[in-house]
Amino acid sequence: MRHVDRVVAALYHEEPDMVPIVEAFTTPEALDLFVGDLLGRTVDLFVASRQGRSAYGLKRKLMLARWWGNDIVTVGVNAPTLLSETVVCDRREDGYIIVKQAYGSITLTRRKPYFHKVLHSPVRWPEDLDRIEPPDLEEYTPQIESIAREVEWFKERGYFVEGFHNGPFVMTWHWLRGLTQFLMDIARDQNFAKRLVEFGMKHQIELSKAILDEASLDAIRIGNDMGTTRSLFFSPEAYKDIFHTWEKRLVKEYHKMGVFVFHHCHGNINLILKEMVDTGIDALDPLDPKVIDLAEVKEKYGDRITLRGGISKYIGTYNRREIYEHVSDRIRIGAPGGGYILMSAGGLPHVMPKENVIHYKEVVKRLRRYRPG
Numbered sequence: 001m002r003h004v005d006r007v008v009a010a011l012y013h014e015e016p017d018m019v020p021i022v023e024a025f026t027t028p029e030a031l032d033l034f035v036g037d038l039l040g041r042t043v044d045l046f047v048a049s050r051q052g053r054s055a056y057g058l059k060r061k062l063m064l065a066r067w068w069g070n071d072i073v074t075v076g077v078n079a080p081t082l083l084s085e086t087v088v089c090d091r092r093e094d095g096y097i098i099v100k101q102a103y104g105s106i107t108l109t110r111r112k113p114y115f116h117k118v119l120h121s122p123v124r125w126p127e128d129l130d131r132i133e134p135p136d137l138e139e140y141t142p143q144i145e146s147i148a149r150e151v152e153w154f155k156e157r158g159y160f161v162e163g164f165h166n167g168p169f170v171m172t173w174h175w176l177r178g179l180t181q182f183l184m185d186i187a188r189d190q191n192f193a194k195r196l197v198e199f200g201m202k203h204q205i206e207l208s209k210a211i212l213d214e215a216s217l218d219a220i221r222i223g224n225d226m227g228t229t230r231s232l233f234f235s236p237e238a239y240k241d242i243f244h245t246w247e248k249r250l251v252k253e254y255h256k257m258g259v260f261v262f263h264h265c266h267g268n269i270n271l272i273l274k275e276m277v278d279t280g281i282d283a284l285d286p287l288d289p290k291v292i293d294l295a296e297v298k299e300k301y302g303d304r305i306t307l308r309g310g311i312s313k314y315i316g317t318y319n320r321r322e323i324y325e326h327v328s329d330r331i332r333i334g335a336p337g338g339g340y341i342l343m344s345a346g347g348l349p350h351v352m353p354k355e356n357v358i359h360y361k362e363v364v365k366r367l368r369r370y371r372p373g
Helices: 003-011 028-039 042-048 054-068 137-155 168-177 179-188 188-212 237-254 270-278 294-301 320-334 354-368
Strands: 072-076 085-089 094-098 106-111 114-119 160-166 220-221 260-264 283-285 305-307
Touching: 003 160, 054 137, 072 137, 106 220, 137 160, 137 188, 137 270, 160 168, 160 188, 168 179, 168 188, 168 237, 179 188, 179 237, 188 237, 188 270, 220 237, 237 270, 270 294, 294 305, 294 320, 294 354, 320 354
Parallel strands: 072 160, 160 220, 220 260, 260 283, 283 305
Antiparallel strands: 085 094, 094 106, 106 114
């Protein structure tokens, strides 16, 4: 089967020839350690990814997808980052990049050891929100055209292509308000919190529609981490009052455009899992077994959504026997009847022994194949 057909079969809860997979490394450092000989210096890709798409970058991305055997390729469609401007670029192996985003936030990303931090949030006071104007959609024209070419390039090679952008919680705290201040808004001033979310999401929906008019994406994946390993960042009531409506709207709008809608959400989200499924999403990830019981979710919601993930974010600490048993258990639970896509909860880390990375890859390749009966 082609990659795209395999994924679509899983989404329709049919059993394809193999369990679809989308896998990655946690950091550029891990990428260097494990496939650096194949791809060359990832520092070049690290820089290029923040300066626009290129044929060089696409070929490297394709090589990595083939190395893993991935069925899904992700392209970025996040509104603030598409019009970002690199302010400082240190190209050393342990260098960093400082970037100014479309709405005025400033972020720092260090390559080795990997580290990401918001240095400045543009909405420091409530009146700041009134002074921010979202970019005109015409400003995105070169980026939209570039995205369309990238999507077509991967689709010609048989891949299922998803576009990724942040959801209402992450979009707001990361690109507008800052995490601590936004959590205070949620607790003290929900009307202002809703205004912030509306600002970010309305512009993202408009941009996503413009992208979908030009690019034949198969899905939109909404990244909206809302919890720690212990619980949510906020109360279930706050989720229902502030974020649930926008998540439902995103799903409705994108379904109208003819694409699947995936939801990415790290953390212990058990208290709002039913409401998240009720938004109408087609798939949910990463289902980290530290906080999510794959068997329970399969039983409760496996007929309504596709489960994507289930591989522990601590896979890097497992020995070879534990890797085999863990992957075998995940496939045993998730794969029957379709509706399952294999993925680790955090990517493979640089601290994982190289022989274990190869072992993990070989185990997945061997066990993901559906067998009669």
